[in-house]
Structures are given as structure tokens and as C-alpha cells.
Amino acid sequence: MRCALKPSDPAGDLPERTAQSSPAPPGGPVSWLPRLWEESGAAGSDHDLRRALDRIAGAAVSLTGARHAAVAVQDADGGGPGELITHDVSPEGEPPAGASLEVPIQVEGEVCGTLHLAGKGDGGEFSDGDRHLVRVLAAEAGLALNHVRMHAAARQRRRWIEGAASVTTALLAGPEPRATAGHALTVVAEQGRELAEAATGAVLLPHAEGGMEVVAISTVLSEDVRTEAFHGWIPPASPVLHQLHAGLAVFSDDFAADPRSVSPLSRHYGPTMLLPLRSNGRVLGALALCRMSGDRRFSHTERTLGTQFAAQAAVALMLVDRHRDRERLAVFEDRDRIARDLHDLVIQRLFATGMLLETARRKALLPEVREGLGEAIDELDATIQEIRTAIIALQQGPSEAPPGLRTRVLRAAGAALGGRPSVQFVGPVDARVDERTGRKLLAALEEALTAVGAPPPRVSVVVDTTATLPDGRPGVRLTVRSPDAVHPPVTWEYPLGGHSAAESGG
Numbered sequence: 001m002r003c004a005l006k007p008s009d010p011a012g013d014l015p016e017r018t019a020q021s022s023p024a025p026p027g028g029p030v031s032w033l034p035r036l037w038e039e040s041g042a043a044g045s046d047h048d049l050r051r052a053l054d055r056i057a058g059a060a061v062s063l064t065g066a067r068h069a070a071v072a073v074q075d076a077d078g079g080g081p082g083e084l085i086t087h088d089v090s091p092e093g094e095p096p097a098g099a100s101l102e103v104p105i106q107v108e109g110e111v112c113g114t115l116h117l118a119g120k121g122d123g124g125e126f127s128d129g130d131r132h133l134v135r136v137l138a139a140e141a142g143l144a145l146n147h148v149r150m151h152a153a154a155r156q157r158r159r160w161i162e163g164a165a166s167v168t169t170a171l172l173a174g175p176e177p178r179a180t181a182g183h184a185l186t187v188v189a190e191q192g193r194e195l196a197e198a199a200t201g202a203v204l205l206p207h208a209e210g211g212m213e214v215v216a217i218s219t220v221l222s223e224d225v226r227t228e229a230f231h232g233w234i235p236p237a238s239p240v241l242h243q244l245h246a247g248l249a250v251f252s253d254d255f256a257a258d259p260r261s262v263s264p265l266s267r268h269y270g271p272t273m274l275l276p277l278r279s280n281g282r283v284l285g286a287l288a289l290c291r292m293s294g295d296r297r298f299s300h301t302e303r304t305l306g307t308q309f310a311a312q313a314a315v316a317l318m319l320v321d322r323h324r325d326r327e328r329l330a331v332f333e334d335r336d337r338i339a340r341d342l343h344d345l346v347i348q349r350l351f352a353t354g355m356l357l358e359t360a361r362r363k364a365l366l367p368e369v370r371e372g373l374g375e376a377i378d379e380l381d382a383t384i385q386e387i388r389t390a391i392i393a394l395q396q397g398p399s400e401a402p403p404g405l406r407t408r409v410l411r412a413a414g415a416a417l418g419g420r421p422s423v424q425f426v427g428p429v430d431a432r433v434d435e436r437t438g439r440k441l442l443a444a445l446e447e448a449l450t451a452v453g454a455p456p457p458r459v460s461v462v463v464d465t466t467a468t469l470p471d472g473r474p475g476v477r478l479t480v481r482s483p484d485a486v487h488p489p490v491t492w493e494y495p496l497g498g499h500s501a502a503e504s505g506g
Contacts, residue, residue, distance in 0.1 A: 073113030427465035
């Protein structure tokens with residue numbers, strides 16, 4: 001436990017109690033023991049520091065016959081205002097002149113305050129017995145101070161531990177909302193702000209340009225500050241960033257005036273903690289906990305607990321990512337199974353049915369029967385193409401993955417015709433067609449589908465990446481055709497890795 005004594009505030013700025021003079025008990029120091037035992041025992045069992053110190057100051061006045069007693073102690077870290085309790089028997093409340101006695105209050109060997117007496121009621125000097133008695137009371141003040149601080153630290157630590165556990169539970173409980181990264185980061189920001197009693201909690205993740213940017217925030221400040229925060233980031237050259245990447249926390253008692261701060265948001269804040277979100281030696285990002293300018297600084301205990309909370313939150317975020325990866329894997333496996341079933345069972349059965357119909361059509365004697373069977377065969381072929389298109393779509397992966405050219409062709413074809421035309425792909429489309437050529441192909445597809453104008457599924461689209469262009473170069477060929485003669489097929493060709501395209505109709 002750290003403790004430091006600093007000049008206390010003037011007595012007139014803190015609570016004061018005025019009491020009637022209570023003469024010292026007759027009979028010498030031995031007769032004082034019952035009263036001393038009663039007062040010190042009550043003070044040592046009290047969880048309220050001010051009340052405990054008030055008892056000790058009152059006992060000092062009563063047992064020594066002093067006209068004034070003051071107990072001054074500092075906060076646990078020596079950096080903020082502590083407590084000052086005064087007792088006076090004079091109505092004016094002014095410390096009387098004359099004899100004085102001051103004894104240090106210690107906690108674990110360190111001076112954390114003083115017990116000061118002034119003005120004997122009989123106008124004399126403080127005796128050796130008074131000095132021994134006051135030392136006992138100062139020791140009891142130290143024990144009371146230590147007891148209260150230990151109790152407060154245990155309560156605070158329990159609150160942080162419960163908060164960290166609630167973050168883990170909140171992130172892993174429930175299938176749907178917990179699977180979103182944005183929700184997980186917001187939970188960490190909100191819980192961290194509440195535990196730290198801060199004005200703002202924010203999560204920062206690596207930026208594309210090498211720094212860190214705010215991706216989730218919880219704040220009591222205005223919506224303008226919230227909006228501004230999402231445009232703030234820590235540049236790569238910042239010394240703060242180097243420290244965070246090394247897995248070290250950054251603390252500041254006045255972030256607005258800190259030369260390490262380069263963010264315009266820092267003007268709003270005073271005491272600040274920037275805590276690395278680190279798990280298994282990997283820094284995922286940072287958690288910023290900021291109090292307003294003029295608020296009390298973060299104590300040594302709060303800094304330790306905040307660092308531990310950030311480490312626990314990083315583990316929870318890693319667990320969420322792994323949980324999400326397992327869900328994605330399950331989706332991929334399910335989609336692969338459906339695709340295999342469609343290919344191995346449904347398409348084969350439809351193909352066998354088509355062959356039976358084709359045999360029946362050749363043997364049919366009546367022209368109208370042959371024509372009806374031919375239409376049925378065409379419908380089966382179109383259905384087979386639809387199922388193959390669905391298989392390809394299943395193989396593209398979930399919608400949150402970046403769509404490849406296959407997926408974009410399927411979406412463009414469906415959007416242009418208000419349905420799903422028959423689409424065939426020849427060759428490794430996504431592997432062989434670069435982004436620039438893909439954009440040109442999609443533009444040509446939309447134009448061709450508009451020109452053909454036939455309703456799906458009568459329109460067929462073929463994307464062939466194994467084509468050889470007339471000049472002998474390898475290329476990609478797009479063919480869009482309608483079954484009727486009114487709309488001639490449209491062909492678009494582009495060299496793979498080249499810079500020119502050719503389009504033809506008819």
C-alpha cells in the first residue's frame with residue numbers, strides 16, 4: 001500500500017465538530033484505559049473512515065483535556081485530497097494558542113497523516129502520559145485507515161473481477177447478437193467505462209495506414225463528441241502507439257496537456273488510461289478509459305485493475321473470434337454438403353429423366369407428342385442449369401466474405417432480368433480474371449442482358465476463361481443468348497491481362 005503525506009486543506013474548508021469541554025478522567029493513565037479501549041475498538045471496526053477518525057479525534061480531546069484536535073490523512077496513493085477531521089471545544093473553532101502535540105499516523109511503516117492536539121484546558125503543558133495516549137490513538141488511526149482502505153480495495157477489486165466476468169459472459173452468451181464484432185467491442189467499451197467511473201470508454205483497433213482508430217465508444221459526452229471520435233486515430237509515428245504495440249499501458253493525469261497526445265479528442269479529458277488488448281503475446285488493439293479534466297486521477301489500484309480487465313477483455317474477444325470462426329466453418333460444411341447432394345443426387349436424377357424423355361420423343365408417332373416432350377426436355381435442361389448455378393452460389397461462401405466474380409455475375413444477371421437466368425462458368429473464373437477485367441465484364445453483361453430482353457430462365461449466360469481470341473491470345477469470352485431468333489446472341493471478349501476488348505452480335 002502506497003501512502004504519502006501532503007499539506008492538508010485549511011481546517012475551515014472541511015467539516016468540523018465543536019464539543020463541550022470534557023475533563024480528563026481522574027486517577028491517571030490507568031483510569032483512561034476503559035475509555036481508550038472503547039473508543040479505539042469502535043474506530044477500528046468502522047468501515048467509514050471519516051466516522052472512525054472522528055471517534056479518534058473526539059477521544060483525544062476527551063482523554064487529554066485538549067481544546068483542539070485534528071486528524072489529517074492522505075488518500076491511498078498520496079495524489080489526491082484526503083480527510084481532515086477537527087474537534088474544538090472553543091466556540092470560535094480557532095486552534096488555541098499554547099501547548100501543542102503532534103504525532104504521525106503510520107500505515108505499514110509509512111507516514112500517512114498526523115494527529116495534532118493544541119491548547120490544554122488547564123493552560124498547562126501536555127504530559128508524558130498524554131504523549132503515550134496520543135501515540136496509542138495515532139496507532140489506532142493507522143489501523144483504522146488500513147482497515148478501511150483494505151476493505152475498499154477488496155470491494156473495488158471484486159467489482160472489477162465481476163465486471164470482467166460479465167463481459168466474457170455477455171460476449172459468449174446467445175448465438176445471434178454476440179456473433180457480431182461491433183457488439184463485442186461496444187460491450188468492452190461500455191463495461192470498461194462503468195468500472196473505471198470514466199466519462200468515455202473506447203476501443204481502438206489497427207488502422208489500414210498503420211495506426212489505430214476508434215471502432216467502438218461509450219461516453220456520457222455529447223453526440224458531437226461521439227461522432228468526432230469515430231474520425232480520430234493514433235498515427236503510426238505516435239510514441240503512444242509504440243508503447244501499446246509493445247504491450248505496455250499508457251497513463252496520463254492530464255491527457256489534454258500531455259505532449260504524447262496527438263488526438264484532437266484529448267482536449268476533453270484529464271486522467272486517462274490507454275490499455276493494450278493483448279492475448280497470447282498478440283496486441284489486438286487498445287482500450288481507452290478517460291475522465292474529464294479536473295476529475296480525480298486514476299489510483300495505483302485502478303491502474304492495475306484496469307490493465308487486468310483489458311487483458312481479460314482481450315481473451316474474451318479472442319474467444320468470440322474463434323466462436324465465430326467455428327460458426328463459419330459449420331456454415332461452409334453445410335453448404336458443401338448441400339452442393340454435393342444437389343450435384344450427386346438431384347442433377348443425376350434429372351439427367352436420367354431427360355434421357356428417358358428423349359428416348360420417348362424419338363419413338364413418338366404423333367408430332368404434337370414429340371413437340372410436348374421436346375418442351376419438357378428443354379425445361380429439364382433449364383432446371384439443371386438453375387441447380388448448377390445454385391451449387392456455384394453455395395460454393396462462394398457466406399455473404400460477409402468478399403464476393404468473387406462468379407457471385408457478382410450471378411447477382412448482376414438476376415438483378416438485370418428480375419430473376420435467375422441460366423449461367424455457366426468455364427474455367428477458374430475468380431482465379432484468372434483480375435479486378436479490372438471483371439468490372440469490364442460485368443458492365444458488358446448488364447448491357448448484353450438489356451439488349452437481349454428475354455425473360456429468365458430462357459436467357460443463357462456463359463463466361464469462358466479458357467477461350468482463345470482470334471489473335472491467339474488467351475482471353476475471357478462472355479456469351480449471352482436467347483433461344484429465339486429475334487434476339488441474336490451477344491459475345492464479348494477480352495484478353496486476360498490485356499487492354500482491349502471486342503464485342504459482337506449475331
